[in-house]
Amino acid sequence: MGRDLLIKNALVWPAARQPAIENGSVLVRDGRIAKVGRFTARADVVVDADGQLLMPGLIQTHIHFCQAIFRGAGEDLPLLPWLKKVVWPLEAAHDEDSIFTSASLACAEMIRGGTTSFFSIETVRHTEHAFRAADKMGLVGVIGHCLMDETGGYAPLAVDIEDALADLDVLQERWGGHERLRVGVAPRFALSCSGRNMRVASDYAREHGLLLHTHSSEQIEEVQLVRERTGKYNVDYLHSVGMSGADVCLAHCVHTQQQERELLAETQTKVMHCPSANFKLASGIAPIPEYLKAGITVSLGADGAPCNNRLDQFMEMREAGLMQKIRLGAEALPARDIVWMATEGGARTIGMEDELGTLEVGKRANMILVDQSTIHTIPSTDPATNIVYSNTASDVLMTIVDGQILFEDGHFTQFDEEKLRADVRRHRQKLMKRAGLS
Amino acid sequence: MGRDLLIKNALVWPAARQPAIENGSVLVRDGRIAKVGRFTARADVVVDADGQLLMPGLIQTHIHFCQAIFRGAGEDLPLLPWLKKVVWPLEAAHDEDSIFTSASLACAEMIRGGTTSFFSIETVRHTEHAFRAADKMGLVGVIGHCLMDETGGYAPLAVDIEDALADLDVLQERWGGHERLRVGVAPRFALSCSGRNMRVASDYAREHGLLLHTHSSEQIEEVQLVRERTGKYNVDYLHSVGMSGADVCLAHCVHTQQQERELLAETQTKVMHCPSANFKLASGIAPIPEYLKAGITVSLGADGAPCNNRLDQFMEMREAGLMQKIRLGAEALPARDIVWMATEGGARTIGMEDELGTLEVGKRANMILVDQSTIHTIPSTDPATNIVYSNTASDVLMTIVDGQILFEDGHFTQFDEEKLRADVRRHRQKLMKRAGLS
Numbered sequence: 010m011g012r013d014l015l016i017k018n019a020l021v022w023p024a025a026r027q028p029a030i031e032n033g034s035v036l037v038r039d040g041r042i043a044k045v046g047r048f049t050a051r052a053d054v055v056v057d058a059d060g061q062l063l064m065p066g067l068i069q070t071h072i073h074f075c076q077a078i079f080r081g082a083g084e085d086l087p088l089l090p091w092l093k094k095v096v097w098p099l100e101a102a103h104d105e106d107s108i109f110t111s112a113s114l115a116c117a118e119m120i121r122g123g124t125t126s127f128f129s130i131e132t133v134r135h136t137e138h139a140f141r142a143a144d145k146m147g148l149v150g151v152i153g154h155c156l157m158d159e160t161g162g163y164a165p166l167a168v169d170i171e172d173a174l175a176d177l178d179v180l181q182e183r184w185g186g187h188e189r190l191r192v193g194v195a196p197r198f199a200l201s202c203s204g205r206n207m208r209v210a211s212d213y214a215r216e217h218g219l220l221l222h223t224h225s226s227e228q229i230e231e232v233q234l235v236r237e238r239t240g241k242y243n244v245d246y247l248h249s250v251g252m253s254g255a256d257v258c259l260a261h262c263v264h265t266q267q268q269e270r271e272l273l274a275e276t277q278t279k280v281m282h283c284p285s286a287n288f289k290l291a292s293g294i295a296p297i298p299e300y301l302k303a304g305i306t307v308s309l310g311a312d313g314a315p316c317n318n319r320l321d322q323f324m325e326m327r328e329a330g331l332m333q334k335i336r337l338g339a340e341a342l343p344a345r346d347i348v349w350m351a352t353e354g355g356a357r358t359i360g361m362e363d364e365l366g367t368l369e370v371g372k373r374a375n376m377i378l379v380d381q382s383t384i385h386t387i388p389s390t391d392p393a394t395n396i397v398y399s400n401t402a403s404d405v406l407m408t409i410v411d412g413q414i415l416f417e418d419g420h421f422t423q424f425d426e427e428k429l430r431a432d433v434r435r436h437r438q439k440l441m442k443r444a445g446l447s
Numbered sequence: 448m449g450r451d452l453l454i455k456n457a458l459v460w461p462a463a464r465q466p467a468i469e470n471g472s473v474l475v476r477d478g479r480i481a482k483v484g485r486f487t488a489r490a491d492v493v494v495d496a497d498g499q500l501l502m503p504g505l506i507q508t509h510i511h512f513c514q515a516i517f518r519g520a521g522e523d524l525p526l527l528p529w530l531k532k533v534v535w536p537l538e539a540a541h542d543e544d545s546i547f548t549s550a551s552l553a554c555a556e557m558i559r560g561g562t563t564s565f566f567s568i569e570t571v572r573h574t575e576h577a578f579r580a581a582d583k584m585g586l587v588g589v590i591g592h593c594l595m596d597e598t599g600g601y602a603p604l605a606v607d608i609e610d611a612l613a614d615l616d617v618l619q620e621r622w623g624g625h626e627r628l629r630v631g632v633a634p635r636f637a638l639s640c641s642g643r644n645m646r647v648a649s650d651y652a653r654e655h656g657l658l659l660h661t662h663s664s665e666q667i668e669e670v671q672l673v674r675e676r677t678g679k680y681n682v683d684y685l686h687s688v689g690m691s692g693a694d695v696c697l698a699h700c701v702h703t704q705q706q707e708r709e710l711l712a713e714t715q716t717k718v719m720h721c722p723s724a725n726f727k728l729a730s731g732i733a734p735i736p737e738y739l740k741a742g743i744t745v746s747l748g749a750d751g752a753p754c755n756n757r758l759d760q761f762m763e764m765r766e767a768g769l770m771q772k773i774r775l776g777a778e779a780l781p782a783r784d785i786v787w788m789a790t791e792g793g794a795r796t797i798g799m800e801d802e803l804g805t806l807e808v809g810k811r812a813n814m815i816l817v818d819q820s821t822i823h824t825i826p827s828t829d830p831a832t833n834i835v836y837s838n839t840a841s842d843v844l845m846t847i848v849d850g851q852i853l854f855e856d857g858h859f860t861q862f863d864e865e866k867l868r869a870d871v872r873r874h875r876q877k878l879m880k881r882a883g884l885s
Contacts, residue, residue, distance in 0.1 A: 081828030331726035390519030403841035
């Protein structure tokens with residue numbers, strides 16, 4: 010930090026719904042954007058973008074760092090068996106080192122693919138080590154500590170709410186003042202949390218000014234079980250236990266009733282859409298155009314590596330578009346709306362719209378440079394079309410967070426990629442053995 | 448050619464439904480596979496694969512080379528308006544140079560992404576120049592010359608069948624004996640060809656031993672129009688004009704009746720599945736698991752860049768899986784079946800199962816080396832899962848056709864990439880102007 014950075018000769022695309030500026034520049038001072046447009050300036054570090062696209066860093070909401078190391082486990086299973094047979098046993102088997110390694114892997118994949126901010130949901134233990142990893146890797150975001158007191162017969166992940174709050178107190182004390190990271194409160198979902206847990210969690214979050222994060226209405230079977238248990242549809246139920254409002258972020262919302270949609274809009278509750286996971290776990294197609302039309306803030310995320318199998322916002326953008334077209338017709342969900350969800354929608358979701366999501370003076374300098382001249386992108390046309398349908402994560406040439414270059418010329422600047430690979434292999438093996446799955 | 452090539456220290460995956468061989472080797476002599484397994488040998492060129500995955504080259508059926516240069520034009524339109532407003536005017540505006548450039552771009556994107564063989568469908572003129580491009584680029588495949596005598600009001604692409612056959616005669620004379628390329632006969636679809644055209648085309652193809660290629664049952668509206676016009680469902684109608692049999696390859700088959708499916712199976716007619724295009728043009732989800740269960744050969748292709756927007760078999764494989772899961776459940780269409788369609792299914796479709804699709808002694812040495820150690824692939828598990836859900840086209844480290852290395856270390860070996868980029872830009876501009884779309 011401290012050194013000025015100038016990106017010049019770029020196709021600067023400052024915001025999803027604004028036009029791009031040819032031969033544009035962005036000046037960064039002290040990690041913040043100091044100037045955007047057509048100008049010349051001096052700086053300590055000058056990058057010639059060679060006409061490539063400079064845009065806001067992508068923001069993935071609803072992502073499980075602790076599951077990155079589960080990639081490829083539990084293929085071809087629907088949600089509830091997939092949770093009980095694979096994901097929960099692996100989460101329960103995590104130790105400090107495997108959480109740190111998994112979160113490091115998730116952050117590395119995000120940096121490589123142009124994701125600069127996130128809202129993660131971790132497991133019920135060792136969340137400290139997800140913070141350590143994200144701190145080291147240099148991203149901006151919110152890490153949700155997971156709360157589960159009822160686990161439907163899977164006891165090892167059940168934690169009393171009082172113990173969970175004590176863990177949150179410790180996380181707040183250690184990480185509450187971090188310049189890039191924040192603590193979130195994440196009661197997992199209605200089927201693994203008691204009503205009391207949800208209520209206490211939401212009270213705690215409001216007392217401390219923290220964001221709430223949970224899953225809702227991902228699959229029909231889950232919606233039915235919640236109805237049997239509570240007499241209510243999922244969003245209605247969550248509302249009844251304090252889990253609605255501008256500080257509440259709900260993952261999925263695939264299966265919702267009209268009155269639930271109205272409730273989401275009225276309470277300004279956020280929807281975190283995960284197209285790949287909804288496809289792969291056969292959950293269904295969320296009514297995203299309807300949500301956007303109702304004024305609900307929608308963002309995008311890759312969910313977890315075991316249900317996806319990548320943490321790649323480019324893939325999520327493409328699949329977000331394709332899934333609505335097959336549902337509603339070829340005109341549905343234009344590319345610009347998708348880029349908006351992947352940037353500004355994410356910033357609003359994590360309450361950082363004054364800091365992130367666009368390239369504007371005073372905001373954090375979180376930006377990516379994306380190649381528009383690859384063989385699979387040319388002839389290059391509208392930046393939104395390119396970003397959603399032609400470009401891939403591998404086209405990200407440079408990832409910048411708070412003015413720091415985290416990825417450049419095919420290399421990560423903040424960590425040793427070979428060491429991470431070796432750690433991932435070692436901890437995956439040990440984890441599978443501890444979980445009894447190898 | 449002529450020089451021996453040895454790939455050693457690879458994870459050799461000889462066929463989709465066979466296990467992979469760790470620390471395996473493949474020896475190539477005179478462009479053919481001479482040995483596969485665990486062995487040591489001398490060769491003129493030795494490549495150490497460093498443990499990465501060596502597998503058969505991918506085969507894309509149903510791909511429009513001539514549309515590659517239309518990428519990003521005609522976004523967010525359904526099939527029939529998209530054809531009439533964008534694709535047909537651009538095809539009619541093509542000249543020799545723009546076809547050559549478009550086909551070169553398509554081949555380059557395929558080579559970069561591990562596609563080594565194809566069945567293309569071109570336009571009604573200048574098919575000669577698609578051959579020139581594919582010849583230069585070094586791929587193996589079939590290029591279909593397009594026949595249209597009725598164009599629903601779009602006259603510039605209508606060509607009398609006699610003139611089309613004369614064009615086919617010339618193509619046969621010039622390219623019929625090519626070591627890598629074959630001529631195909633491609634009456635476009637039931638709505639742009641008269642019954643006589645279809646019948647004459649199928650007779651011509653059989654007389655000359657050529658494959659037939661057409662579109663069928665892509666969208667509901669098209670199926671209805673064919674019924675109004677012919678009184679028959681699409682596959683039934685095509686059968687009635689000679690367009691069924693083991694030498695007939697039908698693109699899409701999204702909307703078919705039970706009796707049409709039985710007809711496809713009985714006549715051994717091939718289905719070419721294009722998941723991305725079916726998504727983006729809002730066509731629907733083809734009943735692929737049902738086709739496979741009925742014994743119908745199914746292969747995969749990207750269709751055209753303007754409806755996709757990439758020519759990327761990795762993307763098609765992933766989307767082939769995701770679209771069936773959301774239709775039938777998370778267990779549907781396992782990854783191995785998808786890799787089979789992308790390799791052996793493609794080889795059978797173009798009648799080259801004795802030459803392509805697996806790594807077996809005597810077959811053409813068409814192989815790709817795919818990185819299994821990227822940040823978005825680790826921890827690496829089953830090769831089929833990796834290839835379908837984790838790997839991307841950018842993970843292809845090396846593409847080999849007939850023993851020739853066409854792509855290696857991020858570079859194409861057969862052509863100047865910068866020149867191609869410049870040609871694409873120049874011809875796109877001129878083409879849009881000629882078509883009145885710029």
